[in-house]
Amino acid sequence: MAFAENDGVRLFYTVDGPADAPALMLSNSMGTTYRMWEPQLSDFAERFRVIRYDRRGHGQSDSPPSPYSLEQLGADALAIMDAAGVGRVNWLGLSMGGMVGMWLATNHPDRIEKLILSSAATFMGPPELWDGRIKTAQSRGMEVLAAPTMQRWFTPDFLKNSGDKVGEIREQFLQTTVDGFSGSCSAMRDMDQRETIRAITAPTLVVVGAEDQGTTPAEAAFIVSRIPNAKGVILRGSHIINVEAPEAFLTAVLDFLG
Numbered sequence: 001m002a003f004a005e006n007d008g009v010r011l012f013y014t015v016d017g018p019a020d021a022p023a024l025m026l027s028n029s030m031g032t033t034y035r036m037w038e039p040q041l042s043d044f045a046e047r048f049r050v051i052r053y054d055r056r057g058h059g060q061s062d063s064p065p066s067p068y069s070l071e072q073l074g075a076d077a078l079a080i081m082d083a084a085g086v087g088r089v090n091w092l093g094l095s096m097g098g099m100v101g102m103w104l105a106t107n108h109p110d111r112i113e114k115l116i117l118s119s120a121a122t123f124m125g126p127p128e129l130w131d132g133r134i135k136t137a138q139s140r141g142m143e144v145l146a147a148p149t150m151q152r153w154f155t156p157d158f159l160k161n162s163g164d165k166v167g168e169i170r171e172q173f174l175q176t177t178v179d180g181f182s183g184s185c186s187a188m189r190d191m192d193q194r195e196t197i198r199a200i201t202a203p204t205l206v207v208v209g210a211e212d213q214g215t216t217p218a219e220a221a222f223i224v225s226r227i228p229n230a231k232g233v234i235l236r237g238s239h240i241i242n243v244e245a246p247e248a249f250l251t252a253v254l255d256f257l258g
């Protein structure tokens with residue numbers, strides 16, 4: 001466990017796996033922590049030097065006031081790579097982690113070897129959606145947002161039958177600060193990467209859950225169509241697909257990374 005710093009913000013990160021292995025950097029969704037990768041961690045760490053981190057406003061990282069921007073979140077990731085002594089990484093980002101990965105691959109192509117975008121989108125309008133979530137968090141706290149969020153993130157079947165798995169993600173969501181959540185919502189509200197991702201040159205895998213209502217299979221197909229060297233895979237499940245379909249997710253990622 002260690003801390004990097006960007007722009008006066010302390011950022012928590014961990015490193016697992018052999019020091020001389022190729023780097024794999026994992027970037028979580030908004031409202032979760034570095035622990036969301038536990039289903040795949042031990043398998044990844046057999047072959048890669050795995051870097052996980054808490055995005056600003058989450059987990060053990062500092063939580064500066066909202067708003068946040070995609071540029072800041074990308075610069076945070078670069079600061080962590082620098083602190084970990086890694087020049088270039090394979091990037092695996094889920095949801096917001098995918099949006100940050102697109103930004104990095106577009107703006108800092110020298111730092112990204114291969115790119116895996118899971119449950120990601122280039123644009124998530126309308127702005128009123130995000131402003132509404134910010135208003136709810138700021139006026140009523142995170143608790144009231146937890147149930148609708150879990151319903152967006154998992155299929156009804158998984159919500160009913162997953163034992164503790166949803167509970168663990170819900171716990172991470174509830175630990176997110178109002179500032180961290182609001183700042184992340186503002187970054188999503190202000191994001192538009194529909195045109196810019198055309199410039200991505202990294203080999204790219206786009207992973208999506210067949211039942212994801214927010215970052216949909218249609219959006220995944222759009223991303224594949226815009227990034228020159230991209231292919232897609234659809235898995236059974238919804239948004240937090242590495243938790244809902246852990247084995248299929250692992251296989252898809254390892255097959256792609258080679």
Ligand SMILES: O=C(O)CC1=CCC(=O)O1
Pocket residue numbers: 028029030031094095096097149152188214
């Ligand atoms: O929470 C959602 O509905 C979808 C989402 C967007 C960014 C993220 O991390 O999750």
